[in-house]
Amino acid sequence: MFAPPTMETTVEPKDASRRHDLHAALSELAAQDPLINLRLDEESGELSVSLYGEVQKEVIRDTLLGEYHIEVSFGETVTIHRERPAGPARAGAIIGRDGNPHMATLELLVEPGEDEVRVAVPVEHIPMYVYKTAAAFQEAMRRYVRDAFARGGPHGWDVVGARVTVTKCGYTSPESSAGDFRRLVPELLTRALAEAGTVVCEPVHRFAIEGPAGALTATLGALPRFAAVPEPPVLDGARFTVGGLIPAARITALERALPGLTHGEGTVETGYDGYRPVAARTHQR
Numbered sequence: 090m091f092a093p094p095t096m097e098t099t100v101e102p103k104d105a106s107r108r109h110d111l112h113a114a115l116s117e118l119a120a121q122d123p124l125i126n127l128r129l130d131e132e133s134g135e136l137s138v139s140l141y142g143e144v145q146k147e148v149i150r151d152t153l154l155g156e157y158h159i160e161v162s163f164g165e166t167v168t169i170h171r172e173r174p175a176g177p178a179r180a181g182a183i184i185g186r187d188g189n190p191h192m193a194t195l196e197l198l199v200e201p202g203e204d205e206v207r208v209a210v211p212v213e214h215i216p217m218y219v220y221k222t223a224a225a226f227q228e229a230m231r232r233y234v235r236d237a238f239a240r241g242g243p244h245g246w247d248v249v250g251a252r253v254t255v256t257k258c259g260y261t262s263p264e265s266s267a268g269d270f271r272r273l274v275p276e277l278l279t280r281a282l283a284e285a286g287t288v289v290c291e292p293v294h295r296f297a298i299e300g301p302a303g304a305l306t307a308t309l310g311a312l313p314r315f316a317a318v319p320e321p322p323v324l325d326g327a328r329f330t331v332g333g334l335i336p337a338a339r340i341t342a343l344e345r346a347l348p349g350l351t352h353g354e355g356t357v358e359t360g361y362d363g364y365r366p367v368a369a370r371t372h373q374r
Contacts, residue, residue, distance in 0.1 A: 092361035099164035178285035194259030202252035300355030
C-alpha cells in the first residue's frame with residue numbers, strides 16, 4: 090500500500106499532433122507503475138498526472154523521451170485536495186416527472202462517513218432483467234458513484250468520505266436500461282452535494298525536525314510561516330527534536346528554509362498523515 094500522491098501537474102506534447110500518442114504512453118506507464126496516476130479531463134482533453142514530488146516529474150519526462158520519443162512540457166504543480174460532504178442530503182428523480190429525461194426512478198441519500206454504497210430498496214424495485222442479481226445492481230451503483238465522485242464535487246476535487254444509500258428505485262420494463270441509471274446517478278449526486286455542501290481538505294504530513302539546541306527558538310518561531318503545527322519540543326543535550334503536522338504544499342519551503350534556521354545543522358523527515366480541512370472553505374480546482 091502506498092500513500093496517495095499529493096501533487097498534480099498537466100502534461101502537454103510539444104508536438105500537438107502527438108497528443109494521442111502521449112495519452113497512450115502515459116496510460117501504459119500508469120498500468121506498469123502504481124506510483125503514476127493519470128487523469129483525462131473529458132471536457133478539455135487535458136492530461137494530468139499525480140506526483141509524489143518534483144523528481145518524479147523529471148523521471149516521467151525522461152521516460153517519455155527515451156522510450157516513446159515524445160517531448161513534453163509540464164504545467165504548474167498544484168496540491169491535490171479532496172472534498173467531503175458537510176452534511177446529509179437527498180436527491181431523487183421519478184420517471185416522467187419534473188423533466189426527468191431518463192427511464193429510471195432513483196433517490197440517493199448522501200452522508201458523511203466511510204466510502205460506501207448501500208442499496209436499501211426491495212429487490213422487486215430493481216430492474217433484474219438488466220442487472221440479473223441484486224448484488225450486480227449494487228456493484229453497478231458503486232461504479233456509477235465512484236465515477237461520478239472522480240469527476241469532482243462543487244469545488245472540482247474528487248469526493249471522498251461519503252456514504253451513499255439508494256433509498257428509492259423504479260423502472261419501466263422493457264424501456265429502462267442500465268444507461269438510464271448510469272446517467273442519472275451523477276445528476277443526483279451533483280444535486281445532493283450542492284445541497285449538503287462540501288468541506289475542502291488538503292493533504293498534511295507529519296514532520297520531525299532535529300537540530301542544534303541553540304536554533305530551537307528560531308525554528309519554532311518560523312514554523313507558523315509554513316502553516317506547521319508543532320508539538321512540544323524535546324531537548325537532548327546539545328540537540329533538539331520537534332515534531333508536528335504541516336500541509337504537504339509547504340514542505341519544500343520548510344526544507345529550503347531549514348539550513349538558515351539551524352546554521353546548516355538541521356534535518357527534517359516527513360511522512361503522509363492524511364487529509365485535513367483547509368482554513369479557507371472555498372478552494373477551487
